[in-house]
Amino acid sequence: MKIPFNKPYLTTKAEHYLLDAYRSYQHCGNHKWNLRCIDYLKKRFHFREVFLVPSGTAALEMGVFLCGLKPGDEVILPSYTFSSTATAVLLAGANPIFCEVEPNTMNIDTNCIPKLITKNTKLILPIDYAGIPCDINRIxxxxxxxxxxxxxxxxxxxxxxxxxGDYVGTSSDLAAFSFHETKNFTCGEGGALVVNKEEWIDRAFILQEKGTDRKQVLDGLKSKYGWVDIGSSYLLSDILASALYSQLESIDFITNARRKITDSYLTSLKPFEDAGFIKLPRPPKECSLNHHAFFVIFDSKENKSQFLKTLKTEFNVSAYIGYQPLHSSAKGLSLGYKPDDLPITQDLASRIVRLPFYTELGLNRDHLNYTVFSIISVLNSIYQ
Ligand SMILES: Cc1ncc(COP(=O)(O)O)c(C=O)c1O
Known part of the structure; x- marks a missing residue:
């Protein structure tokens, strides 16, 4: 049996919706399927305004431009994140200020944020690692x-x-979501920028449309549109939006399937945590999760490497290392950071592993049992 690390889930309705979008002759953004997705997201999650964009990366870029960052401005973000979070800050001309994460969630350590605030700080840009919400109230x-x-x-x-009890993305000024094929709900490549700050919404429509006021033409307020600001092509094709809609309709089904994976991992790995060999995620009790991913922090980087290697070679099960901390990556070093600047993040990142996690795994009991059996066997061989 071969267990991949990730596999996008195919919904049955997607083919029908994709054909409809294709045959509509309306393939760019702002058409039927985009509007359906936006309406769905706003109603289900109570977002103030939603912009469907070509990727999570594009949502981050559009969002930082919307914040009006200037050269010299500082943005506080965790070092333990995907490159896109920091790249967006640099594209806006601002400086990323990397913060430590904490091991229960691998999210930004809110105790460290106040020490990083200077007169140049304009924005806090945390992430929700593995689908676990960051401590948004404290932030x-x-x-x-x-x-x-x-x-x-x-x-x-x-x-x-x-x-x-609020959905993530409802209380902050802005939130960026990804519909990349590695995410719970996907259209291959796609994203959404949620704008909750009322004063920023009009400008967001302009940034999304290459710096033009085309929205006013779409709304029947003008007959011609013109160039009024910066912007880019931050629109999702209606063909992709049709596939995305079929996934949004399946949110509950997908989440229930994925919950089974979390439950299996938690139950079977607990004895190893109790024995002090590994550490499992510990989201705040009151949160509810979308079951995006599951991580394990090993007691040493040697045992982590041994685990990954044996799982793959002896059981054909693919697990994955986490992020390389950004402050100690090539770009982070070129910005003047040293690995020891954030020792906690550096250490945790060297010991973390993400286990296989995809919707179909939660739907196939044999595959899930085999995955858990393989993981336990390797852990037993390491910690016997
Ligand atoms: C935390 C985080 N930010 C941003 C991104 C970028 O999203 P996308 O791949 O849709 O551009 C990802 C994708 O993996 C991510 O995990």
């Missing part, structure tokens, strides 16, 4: 005390709920 309190904006990179966490 928003810090931001309010220092008059900062909050933009959450929620690429992995659509439909998770924070400790107050």
């Amino acid at each position: 928003e309190k810090i931001a309010a005390d220092h008059n900062l904006s909050v933009f959450v990179d929620s690429a992995q966490s659509l439909s998770s709920r924070t400790s107050t």
